[in-house]
Amino acid sequence: MDRAMATRTELLALRAQIERAAEGRDLLRDKRTELLAVFRDVADAVLAESDALAEAGARASQALARAEALAGREAIGSAGLTAKAEIDLAARERHVMGVSFAEITGAPVGRPRTARGYSLSGTPVSVDEVAGAFEGQLQLLVKMATEELRLRRLARELQKVSRRVNALEHIIIPGLLHRARATRATLDEREREARFVRQRLARRKHAAGRLA
Numbered sequence: 001m002d003r004a005m006a007t008r009t010e011l012l013a014l015r016a017q018i019e020r021a022a023e024g025r026d027l028l029r030d031k032r033t034e035l036l037a038v039f040r041d042v043a044d045a046v047l048a049e050s051d052a053l054a055e056a057g058a059r060a061s062q063a064l065a066r067a068e069a070l071a072g073r074e075a076i077g078s079a080g081l082t083a084k085a086e087i088d089l090a091a092r093e094r095h096v097m098g099v100s101f102a103e104i105t106g107a108p109v110g111r112p113r114t115a116r117g118y119s120l121s122g123t124p125v126s127v128d129e130v131a132g133a134f135e136g137q138l139q140l141l142v143k144m145a146t147e148e149l150r151l152r153r154l155a156r157e158l159q160k161v162s163r164r165v166n167a168l169e170h171i172i173i174p175g176l177l178h179r180a181r182a183t184r185a186t187l188d189e190r191e192r193e194a195r196f197v198r199q200r201l202a203r204r205k206h207a208a209g210r211l212a
Helices: 008-070 073-083 125-211
Strands: 091-094 099-106
Touching: 008 073, 008 125, 073 125, 091 125, 099 125
Parallel strands: none
Antiparallel strands: 091 099
16 A cells, blocks of 8 residues: 555545445345346246156157058158248347346247148048147247247346356455555554654653753
């Protein structure tokens, strides 16, 4: 600490900075706690949707195996080419705890048998079951996409907030405290020196008065 720079004004300014930094740290801690609660809820939802997606995939695979056994791969392939269609999806920005993410929405993926484009009389029911099973799986994928996007954004925000909390706790506030203690020590030392000088001058004045 440069003795020439140590002033009471600087000490007061350092104390004010410490107070503001501590308030900012506390606010960020609260935000981190709230973000973590939301993150856990979304993570639970993603896990549940992952389980549902795995079950839907298993059902679709079973339906496909049955259809191949009953109708043959050629019939399934032909129906699949005929039923091929685009999925109309849209994304809009949403905000949770100040975190933005894209919410994916769209029309239901599932279609009635009459809307798949292939011949109703010439297509076995087992092929319809395959189409319905895979459409259901795709619907779950669309729903899960939004939750995964939100989970990733929340994870990034949690990391950012945690870095700021750690910086305040372990770097900024300790640094300010060190500077404040050094300034306080310098001011105390300067005060002791000034008091010593005043005492010496008083003794000399007293001695000079006795000799006069």
